[in-house]
Amino acid sequence: MIYYILGILHLILFCWAFYNILYFGVKPSKSLSWILITFFFPFLGAFCFIIFGINRRKIKFFELKETKKRKNYIQKSFNSDKNSNITILDNIKQKKIAQLIYNNTNVIVEDNNEVILLKNGEETFNAMFKAIKNAKKFIHLQYFIIENGEILSKIIKLLEEKRKENVEVRILYDTIGSFSLKKKTKKKLKEIGAEIYPETPFKFGSFLFSLNFRNHRKIAIIDNEIGFTGGVNISDEYITKDTDLGIWQDTHLEIKGSTVNSIHKSFLKDFYYATDQDLSKNEKYTTVTKIKGNTKLQIVSGGPDYEQSVVMQQYLSFINLAEKNICVLNPYFIPTFSILEAFKIASLSGVNVTLLLPKKSDSKIAMYSMYSYFESLLKANVNIYLRDDFSHSKVIFIDDEIASVGSTNFDCRSFEHNYEINAIIFDKKITSEIRSEFDERKELATKIDLETFRNRSIKQKTLERLCRFFSPLL
Secondary structure (H helix, E strand, C coil): CHHHHHHHHHHHHHHHHHHHHHHHCCCHHHHHHHHHHHHHCCCHHHHHHHHHHCCCCCCHHHCCHHHHHHHHHHHHHCCCCCCCCHHHCCCHHHHHHHHHHHHHHCCCCEEEEEEEEECCHHHHHHHHHHHHHCCCCEEEEEECCECCCHHHHHHHHHHHHHHHCCCEEEEEECCCCCCCCCHHHHHHHHHCCCEEEECCCCCCCCHHHHHHCCECCEEEEECCCEEEEECCCECHHHCCCECCCECCECCEEEEEECHHHHHHHHHHHHHHHHHCCCCCCCHHHCCCCCCCCCEEEEEEEECCCCCCCHHHHHHHHHHHHCCCEEEEECCCECCCHHHHHHHHHHHHCCCEEEEEEECCCCCHHHHHHHHCCHHHHHHCCCEEEEECCCECCCEEEECCCEEEEECCCECHHHHHHCEEEEEEEECHHHHHHHHHHHHHHHHCCEECCHHHHHCCCHHHHHHHHHHHHCHHHC
């Protein structure tokens, strides 16, 4: 009798999930995966669907109060009377990308910026240490991963010195990404006078939100004069050789100028969510020191609190508007159907598409899932190179004139569930610098040949297909 009741209950849950997937699902591949999971894994499948699978953009009943809180803040603080400022851009391609981002986020294109490309963790941390040492008013840090080690110890020492000079310090961290951050370290930071808060704490009423929606941004703002963003977390992986992956490689940006305020607005929104403190009305945190730079930038701050999948649309616009070449450097290349088809269409249309990806990964499932897409891309003449070292960079540039550096991976989690931030650089000089670094790395990488790749083992192919099944859920 008990099995009969459980069977009926499972059927009811499956039918409920099937209805929601059918009417509110976005991607066929992802929908199919959820249908199979909820059917073949009784109760557990339905539970996972409630946490990870519900499309909260479409089903208002499931829109969480945290998402509503963010949306209300965006409406209040991000709406602008300014136009998109796209007239300062050089051509229709740049203007289309910039208008798309403006229509989604109300963030305008800013000129009068200086940008320094930071090519690895060592360059990034040295630049950050210098900026923190020179701070006069406040230091705001936000990272997906903050973990104990040499880098964090140096930062804490610097912050302690700045607190003695009455410089304000505020820190945000992601609950799951920084899970290993020790309690005594957080206590130490509080003792020196730093405000430190989890971005998505596990608490009653917001468990589903905390578990599924990660804040993946990496941001540092010093006095609203210097901003840092990109792919680098606060971790020793960038300076200490890992047994399997070596020293992680990554790309970051140091920015001075008007765009710093756009980055800072993203931090202030997240700080408001974490603390209920609205700092956006204080000129101390919104006034930017003007400089005479010549780099045009636009910040893309996307997440589930926006109506559209902003970062995915940004990547699609890059791919669709490219005329000569598309170059991608990313650690987790697990494309959605639309992204995959866009790459193939671009390549078959005569655009030179080159993917520079790591041969190894910190996630076996992600690695095998990534490999499962290679054959169809190779058939469409996409160039794929595999690096021996582990690159954590999230970079895409097109036609050697427009580049994006940020926190966004090519996967469903970044597109649908994570809070991400990218910087679009409308500058041939900076893009050329990124191109040079890309080409140097490519020369040290191994190009995949279609016929050779087809001859990989049955075991390899099986692992790829199994992991790809879960790819829409990663």
